[in-house]
Amino acid sequence: MQQSFGKYATLTALVDQETAQQLMPEYASFQVTTGKVGSMDLKKVISSVETAAKRNGIINGEVYRETHALYHAIIEAAEGVTRGKLSVGEIMRTVGLTFSIVRGRPYTEDAEGEWIAVCFYGTIGAPIKGKEHETLGLGINHI
Template sequence: MEKRGIGKIALLLSLGDGDIESLQKYYENKNYIIYRGQAGSMDSKKIIAAIETAASREDIIRENYHEEHALYHAIIEALSGYCRGQVLLGEVLRSAGLTFTIVRGTLVEDEPSSGNWIAVVLYGQIGSPRRGFEHEAIGMGIQPI
C-alpha cells in the first residue's frame, strides 16, 4: 500500500461510507490523532469555534500560540474551499451543515522526518437556508505545527 499524506487520510475519514472506525484505529495506531464531529450554522464563527473547541477538548492541540495558530489557519483554509473563496455564510444567506475531521500527525505516513502537521476537512451541505436548496461542498486545510 502506498504511503498516504495527512490530507488524504483526513479526506478518507471525512468521505468514507464504510467502516470508518477501523480506518480511524489503523491511523491512530500509526500515531495520528483523529477527531470527527459535526457542526451547522449560518455563522462561520460558530463553525470555527466548534472545531477549535473540539480540537482543544480532545487534546489534539495544546494551549500555546503555535498549535492554536496552525489549527486556526487550517480551519480558515478549509472554510475558504468549502465556501468557494468567500468565508461567508449568513451574511450572504447561506447555511452550512457539515462533518469536520481533524487529523494531527506526520505529513506523510510512516515518515517521522516529515514533521508535525494538522489537517482539517469540512464536508457537507451548503446553500440557501431553505430545505432542498443546498448542495454538497468540501474544503481542506493543512498547516505545519
C-alpha cells in the same frame, strides 16, 4: 506517506474514523477527532472545530503555535467549502458540515515535524431545506 495525509483527513470526514483506519492503517498512530456543525455563522463553525480540537487533546490551547496552525487549517478548509468567499449568513447561506481534525507526522524525516489537517464535508446553500448542495474543503498546516 505525506501525499496521503489530506486523503486520510478527507476520508475520515466522509466516512468515520474506524473505516478510515481500516482503509489506511498506516495512519493509526495519528491523533484524530471528528464532529458536526451547522450554522449560518462562520464564527460558530470555526469555534466548533477549535473546541473539539482542544477538548480531545489534538492541540494544546495554551500553546499559541498549535492554536495558530489549527486556525490556518480551518480557514483553508472553510475557503474550500465557501468557494473562496469566507461568508455564509451575511449572504443568506447556511452550512451543515461533518469535520475531521488529524494531527501527526506525515513525513518520514523527523525534522519536518508535526502537521494538522482539517476537512469539512457536508452541505451549503440557501437556508431552505432541499436548496443546498454538497461541499468539501481541506486545509493542511504545519505546527
